[in-house]
Amino acid sequence: MNIQALLNEKVSAALVAAGAPEGSPAAVRQSAKPQFGDYQANGVMGVAKKLGTNPREFAQKVIEVLDIDGIAAKTEIAGPGFINIFLSTAWLAEQAESALADSRLGVESAEKQNIIVDYSAPNVAKEMHVGHLRSTIIGDAVVRTLEFLGHNVIRANHLGDWGTQFGMLIANLERHEAEGGDISMDLSDIEGFYRESKKLYDEDEEFAQTARNYVVRLQSGDEYCKEKWQQLVKITLEQNQRNYDRLNVSLTDKDVMGESMYNDMLAGVVEDLKAKGIAVEDDGAQVVFLDEFKNKDGEAMGVIIQKRDGGYLYTTTDIACAKYRYEQLNADRVLYFIDSRQHQHLMQAWSIVRKAGYIPESVSLEHHAFGMMLGKDGRPFKTRAGGTVRLADLLDEAEIRASKLIEEKNPEMSAEEKAQIAETVAMAAVKYADLSKHRTTDYIFDWDNMLAFEGNTAPYMQYAYTRVASIFAKAGLDTDNLDGAIIVTEEKEKALVSKLLQFEEAVQSVAREGQPHIMCSYLFELAGNFSSFYEACPILSSEGETRQSRLKLAALTAKTIKQGLSLLGINTLERM
Numbered sequence: 001m002n003i004q005a006l007l008n009e010k011v012s013a014a015l016v017a018a019g020a021p022e023g024s025p026a027a028v029r030q031s032a033k034p035q036f037g038d039y040q041a042n043g044v045m046g047v048a049k050k051l052g053t054n055p056r057e058f059a060q061k062v063i064e065v066l067d068i069d070g071i072a073a074k075t076e077i078a079g080p081g082f083i084n085i086f087l088s089t090a091w092l093a094e095q096a097e098s099a100l101a102d103s104r105l106g107v108e109s110a111e112k113q114n115i116i117v118d119y120s121a122p123n124v125a126k127e128m129h130v131g132h133l134r135s136t137i138i139g140d141a142v143v144r145t146l147e148f149l150g151h152n153v154i155r156a157n158h159l160g161d162w163g164t165q166f167g168m169l170i171a172n173l174e175r176h177e178a179e180g181g182d183i184s185m186d187l188s189d190i191e192g193f194y195r196e197s198k199k200l201y202d203e204d205e206e207f208a209q210t211a212r213n214y215v216v217r218l219q220s221g222d223e224y225c226k227e228k229w230q231q232l233v234k235i236t237l238e239q240n241q242r243n244y245d246r247l248n249v250s251l252t253d254k255d256v257m258g259e260s261m262y263n264d265m266l267a268g269v270v271e272d273l274k275a276k277g278i279a280v281e282d283d284g285a286q287v288v289f290l291d292e293f294k295n296k297d298g299e300a301m302g303v304i305i306q307k308r309d310g311g312y313l314y315t316t317t318d319i320a321c322a323k324y325r326y327e328q329l330n331a332d333r334v335l336y337f338i339d340s341r342q343h344q345h346l347m348q349a350w351s352i353v354r355k356a357g358y359i360p361e362s363v364s365l366e367h368h369a370f371g372m373m374l375g376k377d378g379r380p381f382k383t384r385a386g387g388t389v390r391l392a393d394l395l396d397e398a399e400i401r402a403s404k405l406i407e408e409k410n411p412e413m414s415a416e417e418k419a420q421i422a423e424t425v426a427m428a429a430v431k432y433a434d435l436s437k438h439r440t441t442d443y444i445f446d447w448d449n450m451l452a453f454e455g456n457t458a459p460y461m462q463y464a465y466t467r468v469a470s471i472f473a474k475a476g477l478d479t480d481n482l483d484g485a486i487i488v489t490e491e492k493e494k495a496l497v498s499k500l501l502q503f504e505e506a507v508q509s510v511a512r513e514g515q516p517h518i519m520c521s522y523l524f525e526l527a528g529n530f531s532s533f534y535e536a537c538p539i540l541s542s543e544g545e546t547r548q549s550r551l552k553l554a555a556l557t558a559k560t561i562k563q564g565l566s567l568l569g570i571n572t573l574e575r576m
């Protein structure tokens with residue numbers, strides 16, 4: 001149950017009953033401090049101002065008609081007219097009880113929507129690099145959260161699999177084949193292969209001519225070129241899949257909807273935009289002038305959708321792609337997890353999409369942008385030699401570092417167990433470090449921080465889970481089979497229960513805002529609440545119904561942490 005939403009509904013109804021206009025916002029939020037109650041409604045002041053009445057008096061009227069008997073123990077008016085709501089411990093205990101009995105931990109399913117999530121989107125014949133890492137792990141956490149809420153999610157890996165570069169890549173692939181080498185070996189360093197192709201293209205005129213010829217042939221559907229192109233796509237996908245699997249990212253080959261998929265739509269889109277008078281010819285190219293974007297002379301900015309030579313652009317593809325997602329996939333919502341540097345590109349493409357009426361306003365197109373990944377020195381994240389960091393190398397290093405850490409902590413464990421723990425911790429650390437930061441800020445990649453056992457980190461959260469789980473292991477108890485009832489008496493018990501019952505709010509916020517750091521902060525706070533509870537309220541050494549109740553609180557904590565981490569794509573360990 002979403003308590004905030006419930007209270008918001010209750011207070012909204014009371015506002016109207018007290019004379020406020022229909023639809024006045026109740027603005028119920030979690031309280032910043034316990035002395036302000038569990039929740040606070042801040043909507044009264046705005047309404048009183050509109051009505052020209054005294055806010056404290058109006059708040060009093062609202063409280064009189066507010067129907068929260070049995071839910072709240074107490075309400076009070078504070079400051080200029082805030083309503084502080086103190087929840088009843090008996091009611092909280094009841095809610096916690098039903099959350100524990102429910103495999104969804106009491107989280108209600110949302111009204112089902114078709115949601116397309118565009119994420120990862122690396123490029124063919126290029127290594128996945130750290131920039132794609134952010135899109136991949138943030139997007140995947142949001143996908144898991146949306147699915148948990150019951151939405152129909154379509155994972156769209158907008159692979160960069162089209163463009164004029166394929167001419168030189170095909171020509172070079174052919175050259176390698178002619179030389180009789182082992183192609184899969186030759187392409188194991190796909191980035192090197194790309195550089196080599198580029199060099200040949202720049203330096204060898206005959207090669208460049210073949211390459212240009214292949215571009216034309218590929219675009220007109222020539223079988224030979226298509227087959228070679230497919231080979232390149234396949235090799236890239238295999239390499240990416242290894243990264244996805246290691247990172248426990250839920251993408252597979254089936255989710256690839258690359259740029260090439262929209263190729264057949266592009267001519268039609270340009271024709272249609274011309275017919276609608278949205279695109280006009282300018283110096284031989286097809287251009288859309290957008291008033292809402294100004295160029296440096298203060299004039300409407302021109303966005304090219306077809307070049308003079310007939311070629312289409314990245315923007316043209318994204319226009320067609322958005323159209324497709326609405327028309328063919330019936331999207332209710334489309335989320336794009338792309339680097340903030342592509343913001344203007346997306347805004348322009350979508351502005352054209354809306355002008356052309358390809359998607360109704362009721363369907364949201366959302367750019368969930370993120371900042372750059374920086375090194376510890378605050379500069380773009382690079383290898384020591386100054387090159388781009390390959391994702392696979394980064395993950396290898398994470399495992400090496402985590403192994404050392406686990407070795408120090410648990411020298412007595414079997415090598416096999418240590419290796420398994422190290423791998424789980426390593427991938428979690430890389431993901432969690434990224435997920436826990438506000439998405440839009442640049443993110444500083446720091447091994448020591450992400451692998452620390454203190455603070456808002458993966459090892460800390462994984463260990464928090466293991467610690468609760470070990471209580472049950474030690475007592476030989478099963479979290480699914482506990483007798484007795486939850487009784488909330490101690491202050492720390494109440495704080496823990498309140499936090500546990502905010503899980504749904506966290507899940508829904510992540511789904512709404514596409515910001516997984518909300519879940520990380522929630523879990524970190526929950527772990528903190530559990531620690532304070534555990535210190536103040538002994539579990540196994542207490543007796544009778546107190547012991548049973550506390551065991552149940554611990555069980556719900558373990559399940560909530562595990563579920564929350566799993567929505568982030570992070571695995572837990574029973575021992576670590």
Ligand SMILES: NC(=[NH2+])NCCC[C@H](N)C(=O)O
Pocket residue numbers: 118121122123158159160318321336338
């Ligand atoms: N619909 C989109 N434009 N998705 C993002 C594509 C990202 C692009 N392949 C890149 O590496 O920068």
